Amino acid sequence: MSGDKDTSARPYRRVVVKLGTTLITDGTNRLDLETMASIVGQIARLQRGGSEMLLVSSGAVAAGRHVLDPTGEIGNVLMRQALAAIGQGRLMNSYEQLFLWHDVHVAQTLLTRRDLSDRMGYLNIRNTLLGLIKYRVVPIINENDVVSVDELEGEVIGDNDTLSAMVANIVDADLLIILGKTEGLFTGDPNLDPDARLIRRVPSFTDEIESLAGPSFDSRGRGGMSAKLNAARLATASGVDTIFASGTIANVVPRLVDGESLGTYFPTGANRMESRKRYMLSQIRESDVIVVDPGAVRALVRGNKSLLPAGIVDTHGDFKRGDVVLVEDTDKNRIACGISGYNSHDVHKIRRLRSDLIGRTLGYHYGDEVIHRDNLVLLATSESAQS
Secondary structure, three states: OOOEEEOOOOOOOOOEEOOOOOHHHHOOOOOOOHHOOOOOOOHHHHHHHHOOEEEEOOHHHHHHHHHHOOOOOOOOOOHHHHHHHHHHHHHHHHHHHHHHHOOEEEEEEEEEEHHHHHOOOOHHHHEEEEEHHOOOOOEEEOOOOOOOOOOOOOOOOOOOOHHHHHHHHOOOOOOOEEEOOOOOOOOOOOOOOOOOOOOOOOOOOOOHHHOOOOOOOOEEEEEEEHHHHHHHHHHHOOOEEEEEEEOOOHHHHHHHHHOEEOEEEEOOOOOOHHHHHHHHHHHOOOOEEEEHHHHHHHHOOOOOEEEEEEEEEEEEEOOOOOEEEEEOOOOOOOOEEEEEEOOHHHHHHHHOOOHHHHHHOOOOOOOOOOHHHHHHOOOHHHHHOOO
């Protein structure tokens, strides 16, 4: 299968790939290692070429079914937890072996909605995922079904399509690829309607598009077209282009990253940095401020550097680790805002110190940076740093 080049596509460097249960099990109670090996090889080749790759994978519950072999629907929470506990290890072992063929290391990351909604949890997850891709490790992410149960309202993400969009938002991904057995979004059910046609591009979420969602769940996976559309809406609102495509297409991931028109493309209408800036500005309390010296201003604005304690003059307010704070110069000009890696009392203690003295001063060490550049949005221009 081939497609035209999508010349409007952005340069895609940081990519989240989501694999559905039906794709990696071929609709059975066992993992389809041939399909998994193909996609793993594609991800590994992209990583060697300089791309930053993250993988959100379903399949743990399905892999567990191969051991316990329950019949019919999985409606019992205890059964689902047992299947997830059994299958997650098998799933990760398969990925680890497949990636090792390409000399690529992987790391398991199991998340719950509680992790993502908690301020500290969000910061820790973001730092961990960014750290893994910095060290050329592919994070393999799944919802932690062992502790996420339907009876705990608000604690369940519910499907890995939504999780993949959340992850894409957390790491500021350029592209989210959601792969299944279906080629993309159709005007009708292609299994029932011979006239159903593939929708190549969805520039906006109209009522007509929403009506194509169909059922939310099936007997094997927890997602469906409704969940995929919700994921696309979340990701594109965060500045992330999103594509639904079939994982059975030859070399599908590199072709999509290269901008080839396959599946259904959801272009974002939002600038990722502007989306992040709006989020951070919405979380700021005017009283929470870190004051920095001219050297730190130049490093932040002109050098795209992280904020280190050596450049900090003072703090105002009572903020916690993980809070969004303002960064101002000594003349009270707003320079940036960002997520603080230390609380206000800690920042006050380590101001003007070298980063290697943080642990000795505080008795613990969360990192060399007070605000890492990946958690910082500039509010000043390069011209203001020169004045």
